[in-house]
Amino acid sequence: MVGASFIVHPEPASRVQKYDFSQIRLSRADFQKISRVLYQFSGICLQPGKEELVRSRLLKRLRALDLHNFRDYLKHVFDDKTAQELRTMIDCLTTNKTSFFRENKHFNYMRTRILPEVRNSGKGMRLWSAGCSSGEEPYSIAMLLKEELPTVDPTRLKILATDISDTMLAKARAAEYDRQSLAEIPPNCFVKYFTPVSSGSNQLYRVDESIKRMIRFARLNLMADWPMKGPFDLIFCRNVMIYFDNYTQQKLVRRFWDILAPGGHLFVGHSESLVASSAGFRYVEPATYVKI
Ligand SMILES: C[S@@+](CC[C@H](N)C(=O)[O-])C[C@H]1O[C@@H](n2cnc3c(N)ncnc32)[C@H](O)[C@@H]1O
Numbered sequence: 300m301v302g303a304s305f306i307v308h309p310e311p312a313s314r315v316q317k318y319d320f321s322q323i324r325l326s327r328a329d330f331q332k333i334s335r336v337l338y339q340f341s342g343i344c345l346q347p348g349k350e351e352l353v354r355s356r357l358l359k360r361l362r363a364l365d366l367h368n369f370r371d372y373l374k375h376v377f378d379d380k381t382a383q384e385l386r387t388m389i390d391c392l393t394t395n396k397t398s399f400f401r402e403n404k405h406f407n408y409m410r411t412r413i414l415p416e417v418r419n420s421g422k423g424m425r426l427w428s429a430g431c432s433s434g435e436e437p438y439s440i441a442m443l444l445k446e447e448l449p450t451v452d453p454t455r456l457k458i459l460a461t462d463i464s465d466t467m468l469a470k471a472r473a474a475e476y477d478r479q480s481l482a483e484i485p486p487n488c489f490v491k492y493f494t495p496v497s498s499g500s501n502q503l504y505r506v507d508e509s510i511k512r513m514i515r516f517a518r519l520n521l522m523a524d525w526p527m528k529g530p531f532d533l534i535f536c537r538n539v540m541i542y543f544d545n546y547t548q549q550k551l552v553r554r555f556w557d558i559l560a561p562g563g564h565l566f567v568g569h570s571e572s573l574v575a576s577s578a579g580f581r582y583v584e585p586a587t588y589v590k591i
Contacts, residue, residue, distance in 0.1 A: 320362050325354040329369040333357075333388075336376075341389050341463055342522045342547040356391045360384075390464045394542065397432040399476075400439045400483045402537060405566045408587060409440075413533065413564065414447045423455025424448075427531045429521060429555075430539030431460035434471025434514075435480070438506055440535070441513040442488045453513060459527060461519035471516050474506035521551060530560035537586070538568035556580065559590045 334345040366372045376384045428437040437460035444456045493504040534555050540548045556579045565588045580588040
């Protein structure tokens with residue numbers, strides 16, 4: 300027989316052994332490198348014991364890039380001259396828990412102590428949600444302003460909402476939330492400011508344009524330069540500084556002081572306090588400070 304030909308059939312996809320990413324370990328040295336770079340660029344301090352959290356959050360990047368160990372992943376991060384992978388890595392390592400009208404005391408404080416004066420003066424207001432995550436905080440603020448200041452020209456009520464996470468900002472801009480996450484919204488606001496939108500089997504609700512228009516979302520690393528001009532009347536920086544060390548917190552609080560109007564308020568998370576860094580602020584009640 301002359302010229303017998305062989306056809307090589309590829310292995311069916313189902314029989315090709317997939318790489319088992321779950322076996323990848325994070326060495327202490329690689330954890331320390333990641334901690335250092337995260338601290339240097341975002342101020343976030345990873346406590347010892349967070350190795351497993353870091354490993355599991357970054358495994359999806361190794362999968363996406365088909366890299367089989369953290370050493371190669373870190374090389375990829377450092378070799379990337381655009382710094383895009385560094386940005387993605389930091390994004391993956393942020394903690395973004397938030398909810399509508401979270402720590403409601405601040406909203407009550409605004410309603411009873413700040414907004415009556417704004418209503419009477421007819422002046423506008425500039426607010427900053429620093430570390431806004433997926434948008435629930437600035438949307439809660441906007442709904443409150445709209446309800447409490449019906450006679451103030453809405454174009455004079457401006458909310459800047461910033462975060463370091465591109466993923467969270469995309470969610471915030473999309474402004475669509477599931478029913479469960481809307482539980483804390485007062486029923487009258489839910490009816491007025493949310494429209495059902497269908498998204499496959501998942502029922503979502505979209506924030507009304509009148510609320511969205513009051514907010515400008517932007518990516519901002521709190522450790523970097525701030526391109527915006529002050530002054531702000533109120534800054535929400537809640538549940539963000541818990542991830543920073545004392546030194547970073549103090550520097551940040553000083554910068555908040557600089558960009559606040561005299562008499563402006565700073566709200567921090569209820570588990571946070573300014574104790575060591577409160578220079579220039581008067582304590583009003585837990586997690587609530589006024590610039591003096
Ligand atoms: C736990 S969430 C808090 C969200 C909201 N303020 C609240 O209290 O519900 C913390 C947010 O801070 C952001 N963050 C952490 N470090 C940051 C930095 N250096 N610059 C800007 N945002 C940062 C995270 O991406 C995250 O979305």
